[in-house]
Amino acid sequence: MVSTDDIFFIEPHKNDSYENLNSWPEPSLVSSVAGNLRIPNLTDEPLVLKRNEHFCNVRSTYSPDNIEIKSPDHAVATKSQLNKAQVLHSDLVRVDPDGLLQPCIKEKFKSLLRQYDNVFSPTFKGYNGAVGAxxxxxxxxxxxxxxxxxxxxxxxxxxxxTLQEKFNELEDIGVFKKPEDIGVTVEYLNPSFLIKKPNGGFRLVTAFADVGRYSKPQPSLMPDVDSTLRQIAQWKHIVISDLTKSFYQIPLHGDSMKDCGVSTPFCGERVYVRSAMGMPGSETALEELTSRVLGHLVQEGVVAKIADDLYCGGNSPEELLTNWERVLQV
Incomplete structure (x- = not known):
């Protein structure tokens, strides 16, 4: 029960004893009616809650109209935070964590990573249209x-x-733009929140639930988990990787930008110009893009993929090195 009818933000409580509750309920805005909040179970299976169990966090919300910034120096993230000098991005890659490779082979892997160091850069310009628009x-x-x-x-x-800094970081790499800069009139503002990362820090999440309810599903052929696991099981050696901010690398169609607006705490409205996790159609676009880029390697049995997780395998360290170089080349 809540004392007033208003709009509240809900997010899953991460300290639950049940792992399947950690993704439910999805971050979203919920309106109270007669002092009650209705939180539907949108998962594929029933969830059993114990008496007085803390399964989600509920916060009040407000409309950021006429908010004055008392400390502007702290409210805006500096670009230097994003451009800290780092010798090699590939140094963060763990090579042979179990110590099974011969030193000469391990050094060849490290040399290959250094050769394609730009692939591991946390900053990117997005998809370059190499396999189609x-x-x-x-x-x-x-x-x-x-x-x-x-x-x-x-x-x-x-x-x-912190929330404003996350907006600024993503704007600096081209995920957000000001509506007037791209000639877009925002028709819908989607709420954005901070979600704690398992390894510390926060990530920005935008809830597209309302837009999703009014959008039509896009048919697509998604990878089958069982067949992917069978493919991985055939390899003796494997490289496990994922795409950095995979959804943020895909351009968003201009007609969709008006429905993908957001409101920042201090700096006004922005619009997505790239896709984002949870945005309707983003999973379909990611699957189509990775299929066109890596499809020939998947067909050869060199690569397996699920969403933005990529697996490259081989039956010997030398074969794995060759296959991994082919992945980096694309």
Whole structure:
């Protein structure tokens, strides 16, 4: 029960004893009715809750109208935070963590990583159109979602500054742009939140639940987990990798940008110009892009993929080295 009817932000509580609760409920805005919050179970299986169990966090929200920044120096992330000098990005890659490779083979892997060091850079310009003009698109239906003011979680000042810094970081790498800079009139503002990472820190998450309810699903052929595991089981040696901010690398179609607006705590409205996790159509776009780029390697049995996780294998260290170089070349 809540004392007033308002709009609240809900997110899963990460300290639950049940692992299957850690992704439920999805971060979203929920309106209270008659002092009650209705939180539906949208997972594929029933969830059993114990009496008085803390399964989610609920926060008040507010509309960031006429908010004054008392400490602008702290409210805006500096670009130097993103451009800290690092000798080699590939130095962060763990090579032979179990110590099974011969020193000469291990050094060859390290040399290959140094050769393609730019592949591991945390900053990127996005997909370059090498295999076609692929874009993510929100396939809206005939009915548009009702417009409403932007909402921000009732965070502390420190958390609001952190949220703004995350917006600034993504704007610096081209994920967000100001609406007037690209000639877009925002028609819908989606709420954004901070979610704790398992290894510390926060990541920015935007809830596209309302836009998703008014969009049409896009048919696609997604990888089968069982066949992927069978492929991986055939290899004796493996390289496990994933794409850095995979969704953020895919351009968003111009017609979809008006429905993908966000409201920042201090710096006004922004719009997504790249796809994002949870955005309708983003998974389809990612699967299509990775299939076109890596499809020939998947067909040869050199690579297996699930979403943004890539697995490269071989039956000997030398074969794995050759196959991994082919992956880096694409």
């Amino acid at each position: 692929l874009e993510a698109k929100v396939n809206m239906g005939p009915v548009q979602p009702p417009q409403r003011k932007g909402r921000i979680p009732q965070y502390s000042k420190t958390q609001l500054v």
